[in-house]
Structure formats: C-alpha cells, structure tokens
Amino acid sequence: MLRQLFILAVLATFTAACTNHSPHHSTEHKEKTKRSDVLSGQEIHLVAKEAQLQINDNITVPVYTYNGSVPGAQIRVKQGERVKIVFKNELPEPTAIHWHGYPVPINQDGVPGVTMDAVKPGETFTYEFTATIPGTYWYHSHQKSAEQVDKGLYGTLIVEPKKEEKVDRDYTLVLDEWMSQPETSSTNGHAQHTNMHHGGNGMMHDMSMYDIFTINGKSGTAIEPLKVKKEEKVRLRLINAGYMSHKLHLHGHEFQIVATDGQPINSPQPIKDELLNIAPGERYDIEFIANNPGEWLLECHGNMKGTDGMKVKIQYEGQTSHTDKASAKETLPVVDITTYGKQKPARFTLDQTYDVEYTMNLGTAMGKNGVVFTINGKTYPDTATVNVKKGDLVKVKFVNHSPMDVHPMHLHGHFFQVLSKNGKPITGSPLIKDTLNINPGEEYVVAFQADNSGNWMFHCHDLHHASAGMVTEVKYTDYKSDYTPDPNDTTNKGE
Known part of the structure; x- marks a missing residue:
C-alpha cells in the first residue's frame, strides 16, 4: 500500500509539469520582492508567500518566494550545528521544502506523501537536521515542484566548514x-x-x-x-x-x-x-x-x-x-x-567488489500520448528499483541512449563518486556529486554506500523527463517507514 501511495505521489506532481495549472490568484495585493536575507542561528524562520518580481525594467512576474525574495533567504550555518527551520506556508496551496543535495534523515527530505504531509496554507512545519557536511547546497519546493520551483520557490543553503580557508568576498549566484x-x-x-x-x-x-x-x-x-x-x-x-x-x-x-x-x-x-x-x-x-x-x-x-x-x-x-x-x-x-584537479586515493574504485550493481540505460521512446523518457525501457512506476541494505556498496552505470536529450541524474539522500566516463577511469580529482550531467551517447559509472536508510528518489532533474517517466527509487529493503500517508489527503503530491 505504501509503495502504491509513493507511486501516486510521485506521478501526481511530475505530471503537473505536463498540464495547465489553475489561473494565478489576484496579484494586486502581492508585495514586491526584496533582497535576499542571510539567516543563521539556533532557530531559522522561513515563510513561503506570493510576491511580484521585477526581473528588469520591462518585465515583472508574479512569483512564489521564501521570505519575500527570489532566490529565497540564504540559510548559512556552521558545520556541526543543529539546524532548526520553522517553516510557515502563506501560499494559496500546499507546499514543502526539499534540501537538494543534503543527506538529511529520510523524514526531513520533504517529499509530501512519501516522507511527510504537505504543509497546507496557514500551517507550519519544523525541519531539523545536523549540518554534518560543509558546502554549497540549495532548497526548493518538492510539492508540485514543476510548478512551484518554476515560480521561484527556491533558496540557498551554505554550510561553512569548521576550518575554512579565508576568502575576502563570498558571492552566491x-x-x-x-x-x-x-x-x-x-x-x-x-x-x-x-x-x-x-x-x-x-x-x-x-x-x-x-x-x-x-x-x-x-x-x-x-x-x-x-x-x-x-x-x-x-x-x-x-x-x-x-x-x-x-x-x-x-x-x-x-x-x-x-x-x-x-x-x-x-x-x-x-x-x-x-x-x-x-x-x-x-x-x-x-x-x-x-x-x-x-x-x-x-x-x-x-x-x-x-x-x-x-x-x-x-x-x-x-x-x-x-x-x-x-x-x-x-x-x-x-x-x-x-x-580536472589531481588524483588521490578515494573511497571507491572500479575493480573492487560491490554488493549491488545496477545499469541505468536512459532512453527516449514514443508512448501512447507522446514522447516518454525511460530507464531500461520502462517508465516510472514500472522502472526496477535499486534494492539495497544498509551498508551495501552500490555501483551504478548510466548510459544515455537519447539522441538529443541531456539527463542530469540526481540521487536523494546520498553522494556518489564518479569512477569512469565513456569506459575510461576519470583522471582528475576524486569527483563526489549528487547530480551528474549525462550528454547523449555518454556513459558513466558511479558508486556510493547505502548509509542513509529510507526510500529515496533517483531521477532526472529535468522535470519534463521525470514527468514523462525517468524516475526510479533507491529502496532499502531493511527499512520500515514510520510515516503513513493519508490516502484521503489529495494535497500530498510528492515531487
């Protein structure tokens, strides 16, 4: 039953990228966007609300914002800090926040219908996780994201390392x-x-x-x-x-x-x-x-x-x-x-033994209603899951068979190491990523350890491709979720 609800949640929102959305609400009352703030401290407050964004002298658009700006307020914390974000939804529709690239616990991943209920208008939800890994990340809506991210509902998350090399200017673009x-x-x-x-x-x-x-x-x-x-x-x-x-x-x-x-x-x-x-x-x-x-x-x-x-x-x-x-x-x-960069010993190699190996042939085909994007010839929810147990070492091969389409493949909850490109070991620095861009005809091999229990999405971050089928899951077979979606709650639309 849970998998069926997961499938419905994922498809509902990816399909939102393919259909006309409801008319915009009146924009007369919306405020102008302001410059993005930088937020830090023991308790951070984010509010999702409507506004008007002036892109240039000639173009103004109605947008969704975090704290009144596009991009939304920057969250800036130190490595090791406990992050507590009190989020309030003042939009006219449900929403949620996903921490893109950050290995949060599964119950903080922000996928409505899968890890939590969508935050309804007027409601609040508190996200909490420890900032264990420094770097540049971002956050965005994971509820009807093809619409809501497109309307400007995203912001940045910077985790500063405990010992950071000094720079004089630090700009986020x-x-x-x-x-x-x-x-x-x-x-x-x-x-x-x-x-x-x-x-x-x-x-x-x-x-x-x-x-x-x-x-x-x-x-x-x-x-x-x-x-x-x-x-x-x-x-x-x-x-x-x-x-x-x-x-x-x-x-x-x-x-x-x-x-x-x-x-x-x-x-x-x-x-x-x-x-x-x-x-x-x-x-x-x-x-x-x-x-x-x-x-x-x-x-x-x-x-x-x-x-x-x-x-x-x-x-x-x-x-x-x-x-x-x-x-x-x-x-x-x-x-x-x-x-780019220089080689050094890294966690994974091509010739070591892996517990799970999975080949992901990325393709394009004609479906009943037009073009679909496939993994091993199947579209979600019929794509085969990557089944793992906690501690498993996992190797994934991507092959892009699409003649024209680029596929930036994104894994939730984990980083992976890129081992080879087009059959040859990479020659630069060890390359650790959560999103890998794969051009037509390219082949990559990546590896990761299943060290963050849950059921995690693995999909193309071009949401058109995801909406038309290019989605699978990394499924921990030894994990049982403590969240039960309400089958009667139609506001939970996942990704």
Missing part, C-alpha cells in the same frame, strides 16, 4: 530561466512564469519560450555588480535552479574550481578562458584573485534568446573602469570536470 511570452495570458501586460516550459505527455516542450535568463532573479543591467578590491580572493558559488544547462565564462582572470555539488576538488589548477557548464541541480564553487583591475564580466555563452541577460559585472572598487569587449559568441573550450 543562482541561475534560472523565465518567459516573457508564455502561453498563459498576461495580467496588466506583465509576463507570467508558468510550468509550461516543458510540456510532455503529448506536448513537446519548447525551450525557446524561455527568453529571459536571470542571475539571482534579475536579468541584464538589473543584476547587481559584484564588487571587489585588488588582490582580494573571491569565491563565487554558482547554483543552477533552472531547467537548462548554462556555460559560464569568467573574463579577465584565472580561476580554480574548488568544489562541485558542495564537495571539494583535490589540487585544483588555475584555468582561464574556459567555459564552466552547469546543469540543472548542479553547483560549482570557483575562486579567483582579483589581480586585473577594471570592469569585467561573468557571462553565459550560447545562442538562446535569453543568453545575453545572464551576465554580471565584476567591478573593482576605486579603479579606473575598463570596458570588457569580449564576445559571448566566441568559441571556447568547456572544462571537463572528470580530468
């Missing part, structure tokens, strides 16, 4: 995409940001409708410049909360990739004029020394209409302005993170 001409009619001439970017189940998604790219909820000249001083060490935490991959170019400076998905890179070497590709759900931390005074750009490269808006100025304080003339159309190499 969240990437996203919006529509200025969605299929839904506009209100008072303002664009509306809807869940229709993906379609699915007979409606092929048209990503060209996403013509506004944003950094921290702003686009183009509306993005606040990053201030630096000469010789400062600057850290940029880059998080992709959208549904497209973005290739970013840091102009005028060498930089190092110091972490991916919050996990450190061993001996990162300086690189310059190479593009950093960030897939949906991924995070990259980069650092550079501000040793080239002037005004420079961190910008997105590509041919999409919104590309030109995803750029932020880096301004040296008290320095004569230098105008950056480089073009976002120039051809530059893309960093291969599997060859």
Whole structure:
C-alpha cells in the first residue's frame, strides 16, 4: 500500500509539469520582492508567500518566494550545528521544502506523501537536521515542484566548514530561466512564469519560450555588480535552479574550481578562458584573485534568446573602469570536470567488489500520448528499483541512449563518486556529486554506500523527463517507514 501511495505521489506532481495549472490568484495585493536575507542561528524562520518580481525594467512576474525574495533567504550555518527551520506556508496551496543535495534523515527530505504531509496554507512545519557536511547546497519546493520551483520557490543553503580557508568576498549566484511570452495570458501586460516550459505527455516542450535568463532573479543591467578590491580572493558559488544547462565564462582572470555539488576538488589548477557548464541541480564553487583591475564580466555563452541577460559585472572598487569587449559568441573550450584537479586515493574504485550493481540505460521512446523518457525501457512506476541494505556498496552505470536529450541524474539522500566516463577511469580529482550531467551517447559509472536508510528518489532533474517517466527509487529493503500517508489527503503530491 505504501509503495502504491509513493507511486501516486510521485506521478501526481511530475505530471503537473505536463498540464495547465489553475489561473494565478489576484496579484494586486502581492508585495514586491526584496533582497535576499542571510539567516543563521539556533532557530531559522522561513515563510513561503506570493510576491511580484521585477526581473528588469520591462518585465515583472508574479512569483512564489521564501521570505519575500527570489532566490529565497540564504540559510548559512556552521558545520556541526543543529539546524532548526520553522517553516510557515502563506501560499494559496500546499507546499514543502526539499534540501537538494543534503543527506538529511529520510523524514526531513520533504517529499509530501512519501516522507511527510504537505504543509497546507496557514500551517507550519519544523525541519531539523545536523549540518554534518560543509558546502554549497540549495532548497526548493518538492510539492508540485514543476510548478512551484518554476515560480521561484527556491533558496540557498551554505554550510561553512569548521576550518575554512579565508576568502575576502563570498558571492552566491543562482541561475534560472523565465518567459516573457508564455502561453498563459498576461495580467496588466506583465509576463507570467508558468510550468509550461516543458510540456510532455503529448506536448513537446519548447525551450525557446524561455527568453529571459536571470542571475539571482534579475536579468541584464538589473543584476547587481559584484564588487571587489585588488588582490582580494573571491569565491563565487554558482547554483543552477533552472531547467537548462548554462556555460559560464569568467573574463579577465584565472580561476580554480574548488568544489562541485558542495564537495571539494583535490589540487585544483588555475584555468582561464574556459567555459564552466552547469546543469540543472548542479553547483560549482570557483575562486579567483582579483589581480586585473577594471570592469569585467561573468557571462553565459550560447545562442538562446535569453543568453545575453545572464551576465554580471565584476567591478573593482576605486579603479579606473575598463570596458570588457569580449564576445559571448566566441568559441571556447568547456572544462571537463572528470580530468580536472589531481588524483588521490578515494573511497571507491572500479575493480573492487560491490554488493549491488545496477545499469541505468536512459532512453527516449514514443508512448501512447507522446514522447516518454525511460530507464531500461520502462517508465516510472514500472522502472526496477535499486534494492539495497544498509551498508551495501552500490555501483551504478548510466548510459544515455537519447539522441538529443541531456539527463542530469540526481540521487536523494546520498553522494556518489564518479569512477569512469565513456569506459575510461576519470583522471582528475576524486569527483563526489549528487547530480551528474549525462550528454547523449555518454556513459558513466558511479558508486556510493547505502548509509542513509529510507526510500529515496533517483531521477532526472529535468522535470519534463521525470514527468514523462525517468524516475526510479533507491529502496532499502531493511527499512520500515514510520510515516503513513493519508490516502484521503489529495494535497500530498510528492515531487
């Protein structure tokens, strides 16, 4: 019965990405978004509520927010601290929070109908977990997430290590995409940001409708410049909360990739004029020394209409302005993170013995109602689960057979180590991730230990692909949930 409820919960919300949602509520009473706060302390308060987001001089959209901003308030805590988040829902519909990439206990994972009941309008829920692993993470709605994340319901979670190398500036930059001409009619001439970017189940998604790219909820000249001083060490935490991959170019400076998905890179070497590709759900931390005074750009490269808006100025304080003339159309190499950094002994290897081995052939097929996305030829809930017991060592092979589609595969509750790419062992730093971007024709082998009991989702973080079938579970056979979903509660819609 529990598995049936799990299946219904997952499908209900993934399918929400494929259907028209209800009309927006009146926006006249909604407040304007404010700048994102930084929250810390023994008890943190988050409120989900509606607001208006001014993306640039011409575009304002109705949004869902945490504490009135997009991105939502940044939660910033120290490693080892007990995190207590008192969450109140002031939205007109149920919602919940998932801590993306963070290995919380299963009952804090925030999947309605699977780990908890959805938080209804006017209600509160308290999340608690210990911040054991430092790094850059994010949080977002896990209730009808194809709609609610698309409306701006996400924020950032930074866990500072006990002994952190000193940096002079620490900026968090969240990437996203919006529509200025969605299929839904506009209100008072303002664009509306809807869940229709993906379609699915007979409606092929048209990503060209996403013509506004944003950094921290702003686009183009509306993005606040990053201030630096000469010789400062600057850290940029880059998080992709959208549904497209973005290739970013840091102009005028060498930089190092110091972490991916919050996990450190061993001996990162300086690189310059190479593009950093960030897939949906991924995070990259980069650092550079501000040793080239002037005004420079961190910008997105590509041919999409919104590309030109995803750029932020880096301004040296008290320095004569230098105008950056480089073009976002120039051809530059893309960093291969599997060859970056230096090797060192790691937890897993290709030739050790594993308790569980699972091959995940990622494919595209025609279903009864249109294109579906498959794992081993099946769509969820018919995909075979990854069955484990606590303590098992697990090896998973991904093979992307889709001719055109990229699949950023995300595992809840665990990190995995990337062992090989296209049949060859990786040659760079040990690579620990929770979201792995797999291009057409690519093959990866990853490994993890089943060290966090529960039943965890393992799915493509392009929610169009998930809604059309690309979902499975890591199921602990020796685990029994203490949460029983209410079969009569239709508000629990899971992912």
